[in-house]
Amino acid sequence: MKDIATKIKDLRNQIDNHNYRYYVMDNPIISDSEYDQIMRELEALEKHNENLITPDSPTQRVGAPPLKEFGTITHREPMLSLANAMSEEEIIAFYIRLEKVLKTQKDIELIGEPKLDGLGVELVYEDNMFVSGSTRGDGIVGENITQNLKTIKAIPLKLRTDLRETPSLLEVRGEVFISTSDFKKLNDTRIKNDLPEFANPRNAAAGSLRQLDSNITAERPLSIYCYEAGEVLGASFNTHLDFLSALKDWGFPVNPEIKLVKTPKKMVEYHKNLEL
Structure with missing residues (x-):
């Protein structure tokens, strides 16, 4: 469980950093498809580990x-x-x-x-x-x-x-x-x-x-x-x-x-x- 929690935290940090580079710095370093792939990986992990979902997760923007x-x-x-x-x-x-x-x-x-x-x-x-x-x-x-x-x-x-x-x-x-x-x-x-x-x-x-x-x-x-x-x-x-x-x-x-x-x-x- 600790490894999964660490992975989820890492994916969230990646998404937050890419959002920052895109929306604030206007300097993205990955494509939209690569960004979507990271998001889908996070969504899949959280779906099977709902106890690890937090309000600040990028997946909680909609729904x-x-x-x-x-x-x-x-x-x-x-x-x-x-x-x-x-x-x-x-x-x-x-x-x-x-x-x-x-x-x-x-x-x-x-x-x-x-x-x-x-x-x-x-x-x-x-x-x-x-x-x-x-x-x-x-x-x-x-x-x-x-x-x-x-x-x-x-x-x-x-x-x-x-x-x-x-x-x-x-x-x-x-x-x-x-x-x-x-x-x-x-x-x-x-x-x-x-x-x-x-x-x-x-x-x-x-x-x-x-x-x-x-x-x-x-x-x-x-x-x-x-x-x-x-x-x-x-x-x-x-x-x-x-x-x-x-x-x-x-x-x-x-x-x-x-x-x-x-x-x-x-x-x-x-x-x-x-x-x-």
């Missing part, structure tokens, strides 16, 4: 029974919406307000990051384990979509601990979305199966996350980029960039287009380059 309705989760810290700046003048005015609030004339460093059109979610980890996930909702209370979020392979079921220390409590905010290319493939498949097309990627992502049957969610090509913290206990960060680096170390995908900008002019340039 939960359908829900009758979603419960709710109250966010420890509010999930606020973002304000808009529609022109270069508004960006400059924003910097001026920051200078007044911070009482400084020095260059203020900000993080530029694309705003994705998806569904905002919160992921909660306690003692390194993913324990719950919810929608933004009204910013105070969101829907409990834990089972659906578990089906997204890019979301770690447990934090990586090999690159830096982990907090005892970690709330991570991110955006779940469907890429343009995946959206086209999804609609092409639906057309072939005589199913109605989705209107746009955002509706497809939001609708996929709000399925009462997580097995349906698992069939949708959902991705996530994480960008913000809620409550964190047992870790501190000098800058937002340091926090984003920690997210990657712990196994979360972070948008590769993120950039440190130091002046209003550089922020405008960053925005224009994203539009190209």
Whole structure:
């Protein structure tokens, strides 16, 4: 039994590491078929040794029974919406307000990051384990979509601990979305199966996350980029960039287009380059 338990642990670690290389580092080292072979081997071992199955096993992402309705989760810290700046003048005015609030004339460093059109979610980890996930909702209370979020392979079921220390409590905010290319493939498949097309990627992502049957969610090509913290206990960060680096170390995908900008002019340039 000890040898089997060791083998199961090794297979899980292999899958977790390959997920990390694929979703976080964008540097896979095995093919999809090789990945599937490892997963099938793990599934077979767990099938015959059910007492060794744990909640953080990669095999436990799917298979939960359908829900009758979603419960709710109250966010420890509010999930606020973002304000808009529609022109270069508004960006400059924003910097001026920051200078007044911070009482400084020095260059203020900000993080530029694309705003994705998806569904905002919160992921909660306690003692390194993913324990719950919810929608933004009204910013105070969101829907409990834990089972659906578990089906997204890019979301770690447990934090990586090999690159830096982990907090005892970690709330991570991110955006779940469907890429343009995946959206086209999804609609092409639906057309072939005589199913109605989705209107746009955002509706497809939001609708996929709000399925009462997580097995349906698992069939949708959902991705996530994480960008913000809620409550964190047992870790501190000098800058937002340091926090984003920690997210990657712990196994979360972070948008590769993120950039440190130091002046209003550089922020405008960053925005224009994203539009190209």
